[in-house]
Amino acid sequence: MELLSATFTFLTTILALVYIWAKLYRPKNYPPGPLVIPYLGNLLSFGKQPHIALLKWKEQYGDIYSVYCGRKRIVVLSNFNTLRKVFGDDVSAGRDAHSAIRIDYSTGANMGLVFSQGDLWKTHRRFALSTLRDLGMGKNWLEDTILTEVESICQTLRDTQQQPFDPKVQLTNSVSNVICALIFGKRFPLTDPKFSQLTNMVAEYVDSLGVEPLVKALPFLMWFPNPFRRKTLRARINTVALLEFFKEQADLHDGSVEKQTDAQDYLYAYQAEKEKQTGQTLFHAQQLLASLSDLFAAGTETTSTTTLWAFVFFLENPEIMRKVQEEIDNNTGRERMLTNADRGMLPYTEAVILEVQRCASLVPLAVPHSSREDMTIDGYTIPKDTLLIGNLFSIHRDPRLWENPDQFNPLRFLDENMKLTRPDGFAPFSIGKRACLGEALAKMELFLFIANLLRCFTLELPRVLDFTYFPTFRWLKCRNRIQKLRPLRKVRTTSIWIDWQLKSFFEMLKRTPRVPNHMARPPGKKDPYLNRI
Numbered sequence: 001m002e003l004l005s006a007t008f009t010f011l012t013t014i015l016a017l018v019y020i021w022a023k024l025y026r027p028k029n030y031p032p033g034p035l036v037i038p039y040l041g042n043l044l045s046f047g048k049q050p051h052i053a054l055l056k057w058k059e060q061y062g063d064i065y066s067v068y069c070g071r072k073r074i075v076v077l078s079n080f081n082t083l084r085k086v087f088g089d090d091v092s093a094g095r096d097a098h099s100a101i102r103i104d105y106s107t108g109a110n111m112g113l114v115f116s117q118g119d120l121w122k123t124h125r126r127f128a129l130s131t132l133r134d135l136g137m138g139k140n141w142l143e144d145t146i147l148t149e150v151e152s153i154c155q156t157l158r159d160t161q162q163q164p165f166d167p168k169v170q171l172t173n174s175v176s177n178v179i180c181a182l183i184f185g186k187r188f189p190l191t192d193p194k195f196s197q198l199t200n201m202v203a204e205y206v207d208s209l210g211v212e213p214l215v216k217a218l219p220f221l222m223w224f225p226n227p228f229r230r231k232t233l234r235a236r237i238n239t240v241a242l243l244e245f246f247k248e249q250a251d252l253h254d255g256s257v258e259k260q261t262d263a264q265d266y267l268y269a270y271q272a273e274k275e276k277q278t279g280q281t282l283f284h285a286q287q288l289l290a291s292l293s294d295l296f297a298a299g300t301e302t303t304s305t306t307t308l309w310a311f312v313f314f315l316e317n318p319e320i321m322r323k324v325q326e327e328i329d330n331n332t333g334r335e336r337m338l339t340n341a342d343r344g345m346l347p348y349t350e351a352v353i354l355e356v357q358r359c360a361s362l363v364p365l366a367v368p369h370s371s372r373e374d375m376t377i378d379g380y381t382i383p384k385d386t387l388l389i390g391n392l393f394s395i396h397r398d399p400r401l402w403e404n405p406d407q408f409n410p411l412r413f414l415d416e417n418m419k420l421t422r423p424d425g426f427a428p429f430s431i432g433k434r435a436c437l438g439e440a441l442a443k444m445e446l447f448l449f450i451a452n453l454l455r456c457f458t459l460e461l462p463r464v465l466d467f468t469y470f471p472t473f474r475w476l477k478c479r480n481r482i483q484k485l486r487p488l489r490k491v492r493t494t495s496i497w498i499d500w501q502l503k504s505f506f507e508m509l510k511r512t513p514r515v516p517n518h519m520a521r522p523p524g525k526k527d528p529y530l531n532r533i
């Protein structure tokens, strides 16, 4: 009996101590949040899709609350106005030194465009923005380049002769070719196995971004075989392989042998800027490789995955797809390729693309910022070096901003005169000082790819009992997959990790051609690669 009561007292004391410790763990005047487990923080509650866990905590703790990744402090912001104010401030424009997969393990500094901070980031963000603007804006070259890729993916789809085919790889390669043209001045064949391997590495790299901070918070995860270790090692191997590829491209470019277009690309502009600098320069070789890596990754996976999400929403809402096609037929005709100049004539199509972006919330938690000094947010004191997460997913589902937020409804982006509007709370590219650097490019690509694909094809899933479509034994396999997809009819938890959830879905996509020849370029729109390859 005595032993029992001693054990009971012991356990109660331990529990009370843990409870008091967890309560006192947060700094003074710090946002509230769920109880913290010593050493692990809230890691066990994040699950496979952290944005879903964070949405639940928002309901419990409100628009601003705090969680811990191991011992790392994180403040989550779910109110659009607060986010606009905080991310507009220089103090919140830092990045966590431990989030990135290091390019150079010896220097310890984060480089590139996405994970750098301070002077390095400011100088290179300015340089990248002005270079991309010079290359793309006010010039037909970028649009012509995108149209070349649209042509190739349309041709690829046409060549499938309406047979089941997964467009993911070729679509990703097509989109990736646009950024390749901008940074290297060249494109790769869509079926090039090496190129496909590289774009697949980018997908794996993006998928592993969440794992890197985890294994840094809990280093013991790298001591024994487990899925996190496997993912981390793979991501590091991929990073090295990608850097090799960028180095190879930079070397080839120096010799100017491989360049396929006449436009002055990012590599050229970087070299020119480097030559202008005297003394110690921020334009060194490692920063170049890291920037190429960021532009390649950000320019590949995001836009192609948004286009795939558009496919999902079209299949879910065929009447909306038909309305887009009607708008195209009535305003521009389906015979020629759509260009940027047609955007003004197609407000419904534009609204549909915005709604795809809202519902997909492709980068649901943006990229975590870090406070560079102590700061005050909504009356709370946030210490220096705290991670700040802008919960874009939650903002895009906020019923205070969106009526029936779970419903796919493009009309929310149109006013009563069917003119395009941009309601507050729409931030797929995030906002403020570190907002997406490729926003203008991505918007142009999304319009040209999605509108032209719908101009050329109608997308549909085959009927489950369609034996002609699934010959012989393949039918059974596919039928099972379609059954599994049923829950996706309510697409709620969307994000960039589309391929892991929906891979099998695209293998079955059926496309009915709408035009005899999709290649008709409007007058004055030429292929920038013609005469070069």
Ligand code: HEM
Residues within 6 Å of the ligand: 087, 113, 114, 115, 125, 179, 294, 295, 298, 299, 300, 302, 303, 306, 362, 363, 366, 367, 368, 369, 390, 428, 429, 430, 431, 433, 434, 435, 436, 437, 438, 439, 441, 442
């Ligand atoms: C649909 C397509 C895209 C979406 C939804 C998207 C979204 C985002 C988001 C949410 C961020 C994080 C902003 C923050 O930290 O607050 C970001 C950053 C960034 N994006 Fe994009 N992006 C897209 C396309 C692109 C493209 C095509 C490029 C290539 C030029 C690009 C380059 C970058 C870069 C370099 C950053 C880091 C900016 C910085 O830290 O200063 N993105 N993007």
